[in-house]
Amino acid sequence: MKRYIIGRLGQGVAVLALVAVVVFIISRLSGSPVNQMLPEDATEAQKEQLTRELGLDQPLPAQFGLFFVKILGGDFGESHRFHIPALELVLSRLGNTVALAVVALIIAVVIGVALGMRAALSRGKLVDHVITGLLTIGQSVPSFWIGILLILAVGVSLKWLPFAGNNSPQSIILPAITLSIVPLISIARVTRSSMIETMNKNYITTAKAKGLRGPQIVIKHMLRNSSIPVLTITGLMFAEAIGGAVITERIFAWPGIGSLAVEAIATRDYAVIQTITLIVAFFVVSISLLVDLAYLLVDPRIRVLKEVH
Template identity: 40%
Template structure:
């Protein structure tokens, strides 16, 4: 177990290094915050001054070194726009995004795994086709469109749910449905495929030969083997969601990380973008690690080798 953790830790460091340098370079190639900060009508001298003030005139390696050494000590700089420490900004916005991501992935799994199981139990029947159709629609329909439909029906006409903000749990219902629906098709089809394969296997026949009741065969013997790949994909999807969904957060006016990232990119707010992207990379590494641990628990073959 320890070598496994150490290897993952080493991998995390490599990922952090690659992600941070790439972001750093791309940002500086793409935008000039000094220009944006100085505003319209600023003289060339003004812009030069701002550049010198923020250190943007230094050579890139020196800038990166300065950023990296500060980042090592936990100082990710200040937002040049909002004038507050980047970590504080992320800390303020993270709870909204985390709430949304967790609600969405739980909803997605709660719907797609049973649906996938049912589809696998009755392949090529109406139920299977219905599940497949739902999945295709989910994959094809853009989130913003689905979000607008929900707002129109449940927010405007029925007035059941609030349409913007993040004050109560009710505010998270529609965003979670939209984001969860987006994640559902892949999970459902993986569950269906996995179950179909497992249900045809020899050990399921053995379980039935022992006289075990159908629910035991289904849940104890089949599902556990079928969800291994589902767990891995769900972890990646959760990582994606924790990075914040720009579209969903914007439509429902949720002040989460997605919106922060989007706004920071528009403002060329270098340090904020840098920190958010690094954080997303970190979350990915952490989640794939957790998924591996969970899979090792589900499938003992992984545990030993």
């Protein structure tokens, strides 16, 4: 078991190192930030001086070596737009993105698992057809369009909830609902298919023969034994929500790392772009590891298999 965990940690470190290389190269290929940092009437001498100060006149391997050494020391550089450490700036926005992703995922899990279970238990009936039809329609509708509709209907027309910024606890509701649409559909589909597969297992027949009631069978046997695919998709969806909240944050003016990333790309703020990418990669790797560990808790068979290997 320890060897497995150490091996997964090593894989995670390797992935983060690869991400650092890729984001460094791509950010440099996007162009120099010098023109954005200086006024339009800046002279060539001023541009050359700033290029030297930023170390952009050095060969790429030398730039990457300096970049990597600084990261290992916790120095992610300074935002040339805000003139503060990039890590400090990103961390100040990260909490908003994580809060948005967590609330969206809670909505997605609660509603998605409920819909998936209901559809599975009513397989082939009208309820199943209605739920799967709604999921198909929801999958074909862009989430940003749903966000715009929520703003117009709930925010502008009815004035029930705020729809811009993060000025009150209620401000998170509309963007969280918008961000939850994609994971909700995926979780519901996986729950339905996994439960249908589980319903045909011999131990379900045995449980019914022992006289167990419907709720006991559904929760203790069906849902638990169907939970591994649901855990997988939930972990993936949370990681995707952290890294893919850009559109939602822009629509609702939510002050998270998604909207910050768009601004950083527009101004070629290397330090901020690199910091956001590495932090999102860290979240993805960490969530992947936590999902693997959750497997061991949910299904003892996997725990035994890992111990054997």
